[in-house]
Amino acid sequence: MTPNQQTNVFNVLIDAFIRSLACPLCLGSLEHDNRGALLCRLCNANFPVRAGFPSFITPRVLKLLTSRGVSESLLGRWAESMESTYSWRNKKDSHARSRAPFSRKLTKEHRLDPEVIYKLLDLIQLAKGKWVLDLGCGTALRANHFPDSNYLGLDPCVAAINHGVPFVQGIAECLPLQSNFFDVLLSIDVFDHLISPDLAMAEILRVLRPGGCLYLSVGDTEDEAYLLHKQSRQMFGISEVKAHLHRFDSSFFQMRLGDAFSELEIHRSKGYLFVHGKGKLYESK
Numbered sequence: 001m002t003p004n005q006q007t008n009v010f011n012v013l014i015d016a017f018i019r020s021l022a023c024p025l026c027l028g029s030l031e032h033d034n035r036g037a038l039l040c041r042l043c044n045a046n047f048p049v050r051a052g053f054p055s056f057i058t059p060r061v062l063k064l065l066t067s068r069g070v071s072e073s074l075l076g077r078w079a080e081s082m083e084s085t086y087s088w089r090n091k092k093d094s095h096a097r098s099r100a101p102f103s104r105k106l107t108k109e110h111r112l113d114p115e116v117i118y119k120l121l122d123l124i125q126l127a128k129g130k131w132v133l134d135l136g137c138g139t140a141l142r143a144n145h146f147p148d149s150n151y152l153g154l155d156p157c158v159a160a161i162n163h164g165v166p167f168v169q170g171i172a173e174c175l176p177l178q179s180n181f182f183d184v185l186l187s188i189d190v191f192d193h194l195i196s197p198d199l200a201m202a203e204i205l206r207v208l209r210p211g212g213c214l215y216l217s218v219g220d221t222e223d224e225a226y227l228l229h230k231q232s233r234q235m236f237g238i239s240e241v242k243a244h245l246h247r248f249d250s251s252f253f254q255m256r257l258g259d260a261f262s263e264l265e266i267h268r269s270k271g272y273l274f275v276h277g278k279g280k281l282y283e284s285k
């Protein structure tokens with residue numbers, strides 16, 4: 001694809017998705033400026049387009065995080081961890097590109113647990129004609145699972161994204177998205193890579209519309225398989241995976257989501273937690 005063709009694809013995608021976007025600094029609406037970047041109508045902040053996608057990781061956004069209690073040293077550790085995540089992901093991505101059939105990809109991704117797979121198939125049905133945010137979408141291959149939805153991927157890294165998938169570069173702690181907008185929010189194996197899981201959780205609840213649902217998975221620190229794996233790594237002097245800045249057990253999600261949804265299911269399986277919040281109960285400010 002030539003740079004010109006890339007820009008055209010980008011403009012078409014952004015015209016379709018611009019109403020889901022908001023300035024991450026002040027939540028004002030965005031519009032194209034005369035150089036093809038996005039401009040906030042409220043605070044005049046400017047967001048560049050890199051590699052064909054709008055980027056919402058700017059020095060001002062990172063500064064906002066520090067004003068919300070994120071330390072410089074944590075930001076530094078996160079930047080380092082992103083490098084190890086993406087070198088791993090790029091290796092894995094060469095397998096994904098082999099275009100496995102839909103059901104096999106789904107099975108592989110969700111570790112052969114029928115309960116999890118059925119739930120995800122239900123979610124794909126439910127999301128038809130609706131707005132889906134894939135938070136920490138990685139290569140955005142999951143877009144293939146949602147052909148009949150308004151799918152938007154968000155990730156800090158653009159390197160592995162296929163052009164033609166609606167995507168924005170951003171961070172979960174400061175989402176460039178309208179409040180009370182998305183019907184379905186997915187976050188698959190992302191939470192242990194975040195800068196601040198607490199800030200991200202507040203943002204997730206902000207952008208989900210009332211009645212909307214959340215589906216996320218993350219490594220389960222209470223699980224025997226996980227603990228055994230950790231012990232054996234320690235025994236052989238192998239350090240923890242550098243990319244994982246946080247670890248969770250089910251109480252983390254229970255505490256933060258228990259009052260936010262009419263129904264909250266937490267399912268533990270094979271070293272992972274699967275969290276499903278159904279029917280967000282309130283409108284966010």
Ligand SMILES: [Zn+2]
Binds near residue numbers: 023024028042043045
């Ligand atoms: Zn703004």
